[in-house]
Amino acid sequence: MSDTPVRSPRRISFWMTMSLLFNLLLLGLVVGMLVRQIPDRGRQAERPRFAQDIAPETRRAMFGLMRESYRESRTERDARNQARIELADALKAEPFDPERVRTAFASLRAADESVHATTHAAMIARLEALPPEQRAAMADLLARGPERGERNRRNSPPPKD
16 A cells, blocks of 8 residues: 555635636726727717817706706606606515506606606707707707617617718
C-alpha cells in the first residue's frame, strides 16, 4: 500500500466564484457605458438635438405646457391608480375569477384613455397660444414619443431621400 493520499479534484472556492462573477458584472457595466457613448452615425442627422437646437425660452414653454397639462389630469390619474389597485386585487383573489380580471383590465384601459384625453385637451388649449416655432418644436418632441431609446428609432419609418 502506498502512503500517498488520494487527491481530490481541484475546486474553485465560493469566494473565488463570487469574485469572478462580480468582476464580470463590473466589466459588463463598463463595456455597456462605453457602447452607449458610440454615436449612431447613420441616423444622427434625423434626430433632433434639443439641447443645441431649441432656444431656452422655447424649451421652458414646452416643459411648462407639459407640467401644467399633467397637473390638470390629477383627478383622472388618481382614478387610474385606483383602477390599478383594483386590478391587483382581482389578480390576487382566490379563487381566480377571470371575468373580474377582464373587468379590471377594461377599467384600467378606460382610466388610461381618460388621463390621455384630459392631458391632450389641456395641451391643445396651451398649444394654440404658442408661436409657430414653439409649436413646431413641440411637434418634433411629440414625434419622438415617450421612448428615447433605440427601440423607438427601429420602429420608425426609414428616412426619406
